[in-house]
Amino acid sequence: MKNKKAVKKKLGVRSKSPSEIKKLRQEVAFLNSVIDNIPNMVFLKEAKSLKFVRFNRAGEKLLGYTEKDLLGKNDYDFFPKDEADFFTKKDREVLKSKDVFDITEEPIQTRKKGLRILHTKKCALYDLNGKPAYLLGISEDITDRKDAEAKLAESEKRLSLALQASQIGTWCWQVQADKLIWDENSYKLFGVTPKKFTPNYASVMNLICPRDQERIKKTLTSALLAGKEYNQEFNIFLSNKSERGIAVRSMIDRNEVGEAVSLTGICWDITEQQQKHALEVKSEMISMVSHELRTPLHTIKESISVILEGLTGSVNSEQTEVLETARLCIDRLTRLINNVLDFQKMDAGILDLDYEKTDLNQLIREIAGIELPNVQKKNLSIALELCAGELTAEIDTDKMIQVLTNLIHNAVKFTERGAITVKTRKEQGFAKISVRDTGIGFSQADADKIFREFGQTESSRKFFPQGTGLGLAISKKIVLQHQGKIWAESKKPLGSVFHVLLPLKQGAHDSPTA
Amino acid sequence: MTPQPPKKILIVDDETDTLRLLRLRLEKKGYQITACENGKDALLEAQKTTPDLAILDIKLSDMTGYDILKKFKANPALKNVPVIFSTADASVALKQTVRAHEANDYVIKPYDAHQLLKKIEALLH
Numbered sequence: 133m134k135n136k137k138a139v140k141k142k143l144g145v146r147s148k149s150p151s152e153i154k155k156l157r158q159e160v161a162f163l164n165s166v167i168d169n170i171p172n173m174v175f176l177k178e179a180k181s182l183k184f185v186r187f188n189r190a191g192e193k194l195l196g197y198t199e200k201d202l203l204g205k206n207d208y209d210f211f212p213k214d215e216a217d218f219f220t221k222k223d224r225e226v227l228k229s230k231d232v233f234d235i236t237e238e239p240i241q242t243r244k245k246g247l248r249i250l251h252t253k254k255c256a257l258y259d260l261n262g263k264p265a266y267l268l269g270i271s272e273d274i275t276d277r278k279d280a281e282a283k284l285a286e287s288e289k290r291l292s293l294a295l296q297a298s299q300i301g302t303w304c305w306q307v308q309a310d311k312l313i314w315d316e317n318s319y320k321l322f323g324v325t326p327k328k329f330t331p332n333y334a335s336v337m338n339l340i341c342p343r344d345q346e347r348i349k350k351t352l353t354s355a356l357l358a359g360k361e362y363n364q365e366f367n368i369f370l371s372n373k374s375e376r377g378i379a380v381r382s383m384i385d386r387n388e389v390g391e392a393v394s395l396t397g398i399c400w401d402i403t404e405q406q407q408k409h410a411l412e413v414k415s416e417m418i419s420m421v422s423h424e425l426r427t428p429l430h431t432i433k434e435s436i437s438v439i440l441e442g443l444t445g446s447v448n449s450e451q452t453e454v455l456e457t458a459r460l461c462i463d464r465l466t467r468l469i470n471n472v473l474d475f476q477k478m479d480a481g482i483l484d485l486d487y488e489k490t491d492l493n494q495l496i497r498e499i500a501g502i503e504l505p506n507v508q509k510k511n512l513s514i515a516l517e518l519c520a521g522e523l524t525a526e527i528d529t530d531k532m533i534q535v536l537t538n539l540i541h542n543a544v545k546f547t548e549r550g551a552i553t554v555k556t557r558k559e560q561g562f563a564k565i566s567v568r569d570t571g572i573g574f575s576q577a578d579a580d581k582i583f584r585e586f587g588q589t590e591s592s593r594k595f596f597p598q599g600t601g602l603g604l605a606i607s608k609k610i611v612l613q614h615q616g617k618i619w620a621e622s623k624k625p626l627g628s629v630f631h632v633l634l635p636l637k638q639g640a641h642d643s644p645t646a
Numbered sequence: 647m648t649p650q651p652p653k654k655i656l657i658v659d660d661e662t663d664t665l666r667l668l669r670l671r672l673e674k675k676g677y678q679i680t681a682c683e684n685g686k687d688a689l690l691e692a693q694k695t696t697p698d699l700a701i702l703d704i705k706l707s708d709m710t711g712y713d714i715l716k717k718f719k720a721n722p723a724l725k726n727v728p729v730i731f732s733t734a735d736a737s738v739a740l741k742q743t744v745r746a747h748e749a750n751d752y753v754i755k756p757y758d759a760h761q762l763l764k765k766i767e768a769l770l771h
Contacts, residue, residue, distance in 0.1 A: 419735055423705065426734035427661055430755035434667045437759055443674050466756055486741050530741075 173271040175202075179256065179264045182206045182223055194273055196243025211241055226254045227264045237278075238271070248275045298400070303382075305333075305395045307356065312336065321378060321399055323370040341367040341375060356392045359384055365402060377402040414480050422473050429469070433462045471602040474534075475585065478609040485528035485613055487638050492523040492532075492563055496554055499537050506544050507552065514544075517555045525563045526638045527614060535607040535618075539567040539630050542603065547571035547627065561636055562616075568629040573622040582620060583608045614638070652678040653770050656697035658688040658714065659732065660706050664755075668701070671759055672766075685709035689717055692724055699769055701762075704733040712747050719748070728769040730762070 148156060167174050173191035177184055184202040192198050197210060207216035218238075226233045232255040242248050252271040256264040295302065301318030305311070312331035319326055322339055329335065340348055344366040355362040365379045382397025438444055440455045447455070477483040500514055507514045543552045550570025557564050574582060585605040611618040615635050622628035655677045659665045662683065669679045680695055682688040685708045692700065692714075700718070702711035711731050718724040731744055731752040744752045751765045 423735045426755045427664070430734065430757070431661065431663045431667065433756045434664070434671075434759060438667055438670060443670060462756070 173250070173269075173273070175269045175271075176257075177206075177223065177267040177269070179227055179266055182220060182267065185266065191271075194242060194245070194248065194271075195240070196245065215239070215241060222254065223267050227256045227267055229256075231255070237274075248273055249278050250274065301399045303331075303397060303399060305382075307392050307394060318399060321376070321401060322368060323376065339368045341369055343367075355384060362395055362397070367406075375403070377406040411480050415477075418473055418476050418480070422469070425469050426466075429462065429466060433459070433466070436462065471606055474606050475602050475609070478606065478613070483609075483613065485531060485610075487526045487528055489524050490527050490529045490532070492525055492527070492565065492634075493518045493556055494522070495529070495533060496536060496540075496556065496565070499533065499540055500554065502537070503540050503544055506541075510544065510548070512544065512547055512549070513551045514540075515551055515553045517553060519557045523556050523558065523563050525634050525636045527634060528610075531610045532614075532634075535610050535632065536565070536567075538603045538607050539632070543567050543569035543571065543630075545571075546573075550627070558636075559633070563634045563636055565632045565634070566629055568627065570627040573624040573626060573628045574620075575622075575624055579620060579622065583618070652676055653698040654678045654680065654695055655766070656680045656682070656688060656692055656695065656700040656727075658682045658685070658700065658706065658711070659703040660684065661703075664703075671763075675763065677766075683707075685714050688714055692718065692727070693721075696723055697727055699728045699730070699766060701730045701732055701766075704731055705735065712743075715747055715749055730765055730769070732757070732762075 167186075168189045170188070171190050173194050174186070174188040175184060175191055176186035183204055183206050184199075187197075187199040187202045195210070202210070207219045210216075211219070222233065222235065232253055235250075235252045235254070238250045238252050240248055240250055250271040251274045252269055254267060254269045257266040257268055259265040295315070295317060299317055299321070301321045302315045303318050304313045306313075310332045312333070314322075314326075314331050318331075319329070322329075322331075322336070324331075324339070337345060337348070348364060348366055351364055352362060360383070362382045362384060363380065365377065367375045367377050370376055378399055379402045380397055380399045382395045384392050385394045385396065387393050436455050436459050439447060440452060440459065474483065496516060496518065500516060504514065540552065540554065547569045548571065552570075553566075553568040555564075555566045555568070583604050585602055608618050611632055611634070615638065617633040618631065620628055620630045655672055657665060657668050657672070657679060658681075659668070660683050665681045665683065669681050672679050680691045680697065682691055683706075685706045688700075688702070700714075702714055704711040706714075711729075711733075715729050718727055718729065728750045731740075731747075731749050732755065733740065733752065734755040740752060740754065750769055753762050753765070
């Protein structure tokens with residue numbers, strides 16, 4: 133009560149008649165009730181000392197001090213010095229100015245709720261002489277709102293990062309206005325820039341491959357008429373003429389009469405999936421062709437063998453000769469089919485290797501043994517200069533037999549006199565195999581060409597037209613898949629040497645530089 | 647010494663010609679052959695004759711050679727019958743598949759009949 137009298141005196145209020153006093157009391161009670169029940173903190177400070185003279189219930193709840201605690205005290209009695217300095221400085225500015233101060237964010241240390249953020253409005257109350265007598269402050273606790281805003285901003289940032297990382301584009305098409313709003317990713321996906329491209333129905337349709345356009349137009353028309361969603365996949369042409377597969381998923385918003393108003397959705401790149409699917413189809417086709425070719429080939433081969441071996445009765449020498457020719461042709465055809473299919477598989481990246489530890493020296497001895505009859509037939513010799521002991525490497529044995537057989541077989545095939553030498557040695561985690569011959573050799577210009585598919589040299593084509601032209605190309609692919617290296621040197625007409633470098637352990641090395 | 651009864655071999659292939667030629671070759675070698683063109687017949691014949699060895703084509707009209715092998719493995723009388731797979735499909739990772747199905751061996755068509763005979767002899771003796 134003493135307090136309220138002092139306030140009256142300070143504001144220079146003159147004495148009133150009893151009825152006026154009654155009315156005034158009613159108004160004061162009303163005002164007090166408002167002040168105590170509004171959810172924002174309200175406080176009044178004496179202008180000179182900045183001591184609290186009024187403090188409402190919301191303030192008590194927020195700061196954790198009662199009005200009684202605060203009355204007659206100033207900010208320095210409750211808050212850390214830097215906070216109290218800030219409040220005091222602001223209060224003085226407010227009292228000097230005639231304006232209402234709006235402090236949008238003001239941190240404050242409370243007694244029970246820790247640090248809170250306030251949105252505060254402050255103004256001066258003047259006495260009858262127009263001098264500032266009090267400072268009025270009203271504060272709203274915006275900590276929770278600030279937290280929510282920060283969380284929202286954080287999750288928006290995360291979403292945007294995720295979209296960026298996943299390269300998913302977001303878009304919205306306002307149907308009536310034909311206005312298409314794209315985000316940065318959408319522009320990137322369609323291979324265009326906002327400066328040079330205005331996205332709308334016609335301009336986007338123009339990017340879509342002609343073979344997909346009709347389908348997209350039809351499906352979009354029917355979705356606009358009655359659909360809830362619009363989901364499609366199509367290909368577009370990029371500026372470098374290459375194609376990109378794009379998938380779109382979207383929701384259709386309709387107005388009260390059911391007309392489509394807008395489509396909101398996402399789009400992303402599906403080129404890789406499309407390529408994977410194409411590979412699966414190719415792989416299936418190779419498998420089917422393989423089966424369909426090998427089955428009759430087997431029957432022909434076996435029929436000839438059964439007759440040749442006399443299982444169906446005796447055959448004379450002339451018949452034997454004719455059948456032998458047929459058998460050789462079947463073998464050649466088999467090799468060709470194997471090579472073509474292997475090559476297709478490697479080209480499609482679907483040749484799985486089955487690595488196992490194998491002694492390369494032993495493998496070479498076996499292959500040389502098989503090749504020996506051909507060597508002897510041509511009066512050549514074959515020398516094995518293998519490193520001591522075993523030369524064990526992690527290889528797909530069957531595939532490496534194919535490579536080494538091919539190299540040794542070629543050496544014999546292209547040599548008319550002299551010798552074949554196969555050398556092996558260990559070289560810093562790699563096995564090096566060299567096959568040297570004294571044959572026709574090749575020119576420097578042909579050194580790279582011979583490893584290309586159908587890259588036979590002129591002389592090899594002339595003398596050995598029955599070659600498939602795939603042997604070395606396949607060998608190279610097999611060696612590369614082993615993380616190895618294959619190359620050839622030749623000094624025409626002194627013969628040639630083919631080298632293979634294979635890692636002893638798979639996955640233990642970077643592949644040697646080509 | 648009493649002569650050994652001939653070894654019984656079950657051969658299964660959906661190609662009649664392949665089957666006929668293989669039967670001819672194996673019978674000349676003295677084996678007793680049961681030939682079937684589909685999986686259902688093969689399972690019935692196997693129950694009846696309990697072969698000493700089976701040569702199974704992988705791709706059959708009604709099931710795969712793998713299916714037949716699984717049925718063998720589930721049957722106490724047949725679970726130890728050695729099996730050689732024969733296939734014209736070289737594109738499957740055959741070695742791994744054969745290993746996974748615990749078959750004894752395999753040949754890829756067109757194969758050399760003498761190699762097949764060697765594999766048969768190795769498994770029977």
